Amino acid sequence: MKELSKMRNIGISAHIDSGKTTLTERILFYCKKIHVMHEVHEKDGTGATMDFMELERERGITIASASTSVEWEGHTINIIDTPGHVDFTIEVERALRVLDGAILVVCSVGGVQSQSITVDRQLRRYGVPRIAFINKLDRIGANPYKVVDQLREKLNHNAVLMEIPIGLEDKHTGVVDLVEMKACYFEGEYGEILRKDEIPHALREEAEARREELLDTASMISDELAEAYLEGKETPELIHESVRKGTISLDLTPVYMGSAYKNKGVQNLLNAVVNYLPNPSEVTNVALDLDNFEREVVLKADHNAPTVALAFKLEEGKYGQLTYIRIYQGKIKKGDDLYNTRSQKKFKIGRLIRMHSDRMEDITEAGVGDIVALFGIDCVSGDTFVSPGLNYSMTSMYIPEPVISLAVEPADKGSTDRMAKALNRFTKEDPTFKTYFDEEANQIIIQGMGELHLEVYLERMRREYGARVNTGMPQVAYRETISARADFDYTHKKQTGGAGQFGRVAGYIEPLEDGKFEFVNGIKGGVIPTEFIPSCEKGFKAAIERGTLIGFPVVGVRVVLTDGQYHPVDSSDMAFQAAAIGAFRKVYDKAMPVILEPVMKVAVDTPSEFQGNVFGSINQRRGIIISSVEDGNFTRIEAEVPMSEMFGYSTALRSLTQGKAEFSMEFLKYTRVPKNISEELIKRYS
């Protein structure tokens, strides 16, 4: 098992067009190349010329992996694919909690753009330490100094230059390392030979000045360095130590630069990942103890502790389903039993895999902090696997009910299968995405947590599965409930030749807080025989499926059965079910039914200059503003807004803020619909 200090789990996040793909490819290439170089030398000494073309060919597939494991300077770096744009908390959480650190790639021409701002803010919220890489120094108009200023101003980073460029645009040949005070040139056909040299004379002064800045900033983090610096005795080790400390505590962001496309600066960045980003034992992770009201438990980065692992991504591979997991505590061994806390099922670990850039490696065990994949495990994303006996979950087990639904149908024959396949996959990946067949309307309905949520899946259906799909209008998942107690006494009686039907039920219904439905049997003396009690319950359950106000499910009802009557011949299961349904229909109106609507917790991040517009937009949508937090030039506004008012909000927000604001939302609660809207809904239904 790998030593923890030699392990890094990182993500590469970037704005579109800042060169994330090229950078990732180069990282894989250099790691592989250097790695292979050693191996080749050992074996037959044929030298370092590995088949670049072959690697090139393989690259296409490898980058698509959810996690790729590479080796650099004796360290294992797991590069986790981070989603570029995420709207839903559940996905953000899952993607970001797997990372211990991140490389933030910024284009030296385009600078910090709104998407970088969003991604960076998410990283900050989840406390992920970052290293910045200013890419594309070879481009016309490259200006890394401007970008550093933007990192400070727009992202509030305490950004500190670790390098300065040697030449820009077409004259870009390398960088000056401000810690070692050496020029670095990247030579050889693919920049794989790192040659260190004296700093060019013309850059001497600039380098001295920037190094001073670096030392000033780094001295703020460590007293030891501050003292040494005062005496002029600072060493590269002391600087590394201080920058590492500052990076991990999010007090400092080291800035590297180069051009991935021109093979410049990538090795230094990799060194920085190893030097400054935390290893898994330096990050605190918590799980929820399901036996103890989901109380938080801090996990131990210990191979010998009981296992806790999170399935963060499922992937359909050539040979079946791959489940990527991150181990947060203990170890995982082939042949061991694990327990899935969601499905409450035990399973045996069959094949255990590590994904490299060019191949899959079968392994027998993996330790804490590591990211590996399992083959053929029946699970969904977000499941927690633990050693039998433990009942921890990495994510809350509470899965909210979907608040919006949409009818979908395949647009052509070929799409039918593809759509079914896609839906099957999505429901596995995302517990908040549901689908069912509505028999009454003869339609397939998909359900989720918001308009955007469903849009993302429709888009994926089209792009990944090639399924062409027609959709209906989105529907808010209203609920109905009662607000008063009411008595019922109902007799179901039918006599149409042959065996008749008879059943009488009496009792009352009352509001039930915090619950869907409760049935209380208060029958005494067998006025309804025991065998028919379940029939009554079944009848009431069927009745609440559809309320009479607007035809949505009724929740929060307690039915108490206190009296009844039966007939020795005519009473039957059917008769009592019918009696219960009839009773409910009749009593429902007396119990003052009301409509409930889903309310979303909405968070908008906007440049402060537009906050008035955002306040206004929330107010217009019957929203309540809970808080606004202004930090630098950005304001985060949290509000509670009814789901029905949030349709089209992304478009509205874009036009109100020149596209500079972002928002996310999640389901919060159901509340009563105001009277005027309730009346309108009822009118529309009837």
Place this chain on the structure above:
Amino acid sequence: MVKAELIKRSPLRIFEKSIQGGLGKGNLGILASRKGVGKTACLVHIATDKLFQGKHVIHVSFSARTDHIINWYEDIFKEIAKKQNLESAVTVHDEIIKNRVIMNFNQEGITTVQILRSLEAMIKYGNFAADTIIVDGYDFSKCKREDLQTFCEFARNMDLEIWFSASLKGEEPIFDENGIPYELKPFLDEAAVLISLKYTNKYVHLELVKDHKEIVSADMHLKLDPKTLLIAEEDD
């Protein structure tokens, strides 16, 4: 007890009586004490009392987390509801919470003008007709007299009252012979009401220092209950 009764019986009626019926719109009030004596509790109690009366409150803070502030409100509400045995507390709670907004600022580098611009945006565009603004944790040591004057003007223009808390630093004595905090002397003209919280004989007492133009230095006969952190009558 129903809500109306609760409002009538609140110790804050005594509080208001001693300052001529309340701070009053267009005015600034300051609660001053050393750190950790109970200014936030007092402010939140004052705010909650306004909320009970159906008024709108904006709570301005400079701490990093709004959930801490929300917890303050939850705690104070719970204590009041428990003490006065409030009927249908959950409904009342949900009702009044709609009239409260928390606005948090990062104190570093933010100017008074920026704060007021955001407040104005909330009131105007957010359609939030604030009656009272609570400003907790404002750094008076970095503030100039003009800043408070701007706040004053804002209170008048927007027709609302503003309560500040001032954390007194520096060496003893922090109060002069009239009970005026040395640190707040430059701002005395701008503050219509100045109350200090002092820890004496086991309790935190509220002492009225300035009451609408006049320096009074009077005991308000109010204390901060150490258990519930509510403002309470002294012989309670």
